[in-house]
Amino acid sequence: MELVVAIVVGLVVLGIVLGVVLSRRRPVSRPTVDRDRGETTDVAKTPPAPTVAPPTTGLAGRIRSAFGGRVEDPWTELEGLLVGADVGPGTSARIVGDVRERYTQGDDPSALVGEEIRSILGAPVPLGLPSEGLGVVLVVGVNGAGKTTTIGKLAARLTGQGRRVSIANSDTFRAAASEQLEVWAGRADAHLVRQTRGADPGAVAFDAVQAAQARGSDVLIVDTAGRLHTKQPLMEELKKVRRVI
Ligand SMILES: Nc1nc2c(ncn2[C@@H]2O[C@H](COP(=O)(O)OP(=O)(O)OP(=O)(O)O)[C@@H](O)[C@H]2O)c(=O)[nH]1
Ligand SMILES: [Mg+2]
Numbered sequence: 001m002e003l004v005v006a007i008v009v010g011l012v013v014l015g016i017v018l019g020v021v022l023s024r025r026r027p028v029s030r031p032t033v034d035r036d037r038g039e040t041t042d043v044a045k046t047p048p049a050p051t052v053a054p055p056t057t058g059l060a061g062r063i064r065s066a067f068g069g070r071v072e073d074p075w076t077e078l079e080g081l082l083v084g085a086d087v088g089p090g091t092s093a094r095i096v097g098d099v100r101e102r103y104t105q106g107d108d109p110s111a112l113v114g115e116e117i118r119s120i121l122g123a124p125v126p127l128g129l130p131s132e133g134l135g136v137v138l139v140v141g142v143n144g145a146g147k148t149t150t151i152g153k154l155a156a157r158l159t160g161q162g163r164r165v166s167i168a169n170s171d172t173f174r175a176a177a178s179e180q181l182e183v184w185a186g187r188a189d190a191h192l193v194r195q196t197r198g199a200d201p202g203a204v205a206f207d208a209v210q211a212a213q214a215r216g217s218d219v220l221i222v223d224t225a226g227r228l229h230t231k232q233p234l235m236e237e238l239k240k241v242r243r244v245i
Contacts, residue, residue, distance in 0.1 A: 059085050060110035067109045075100055078109065086142070086228065091120070127154075129163075134213055136220045136245050140238055143226030148177070151221050152184030159189050163218040168208030169194040170201035170241055173225035181223055191215060201225070201237065202244040209245060 059081065066077040075096055082092035099112045129135035137154070139147045148171070155165045167185050169192065171177040178194045185192040193208035205222055212220040224241065227234040 060114075063110040063113060064108065074109070078113070082113075086230070088229070095120075129219060134209070134217060134220055136209070136222065138222045138224065138238075138242060138245065140224050141226060142228055145226065147226065148180055148184065148223055151181070151223050152188055155184065155188035155190040155221060158219050164216060165190040166208060166212035166215065166217040166220045167192050168204055168212075168220060168222040170204045170208075171223050171225040172197055172199045172201055172204060177223070177225070190221075191217065202241045205241050206244050 062081055063078060066074045066081065071077045078099070079092050079096045082095060083089055087095070095113060095116045098116050099109060102112055103109060127137070129137075139151055141147050151167060155167055158165045165188065167181060167188075167190050169178050169181045171181075172195065175197070178197065181194070182192055184190075191212070193204065193211050195204050195207070201224060208220055208222065222241070222245065224238060227238070229235060
């Protein structure tokens with residue numbers, strides 16, 4: 001039997017990258033209608049409004065604000081902002097060190113942070129599913145990051161390619177997790193393995209591997225309950241699920 005366990009990690013960091021990128025987007029030029037005159041105005045062509053301070057909300061805005069002369073030591077502030085955004089202390093220190101080396105007066109520090117995060121994440125890794133036997137994808141991440149939705153999309157893509165897909169609900173913690181996954185499995189024409197709420201996530205994964213093999217599935221996708229990577233016992237639980245698989 002060939003089992004390949006691909007662990008999907010880094011959703012937190014990905015979220016930060018997206019946050020940085022999105023918050024740097026320029027507002028889209030769109031026409032507005034003057035209701036009194038019935039005229040349409042292209043916002044981009046109107047004279048520039050009086051200079052306003054850049055946004056100080058969102059991670060990118062707060063980073064820029066920290067470097068705007070407001071705080072005495074922006075590097076310590078930056079490290080605190082990263083830790084506060086759930087980037088681990090070690091990675092935060094690394095990012096601060098790397099950005100500090102590259103930063104020169106006038107640079108946008110949030111852009112440099114975004115570049116560092118992208119370089120840490122590296123190029124996207126292809127989903128390495130085996131050509132024979134059962135491939136297992138264990139999906140982990142913080143609460144509400146989009147794990148279950150992504151599983152639905154991934155399952156639909158794989159069944160669309162002609163692969164037989166099983167899904168295991170090892171999120172036995174959150175209310176209605178099973179019902180949510182059932183909807184996605186139905187849409188993707190995938191087979192769902194689940195147990196009652198509160199069951200051991202490792203036990204669900206064990207049953208699911210057996211059931212997927214018995215059905216001749218090509219891929220088993222295992223959903224897990226959202227958790228913060230800073231919660232050690234919950235991370236140990238994930239390790240157990242992986243070992244069981
Ligand atoms: N717009 C948008 N919303 C998304 C996307 N992915 C997930 N969502 C929404 O984000 C919310 C959380 O998504 P889930 O897939 O339930 O996230 P999760 O990580 O499984 O959540 P937990 O199991 O509670 O940890 C839902 O309302 C989804 O509809 C996406 O790509 N785009
Ligand atoms: Mg979920």
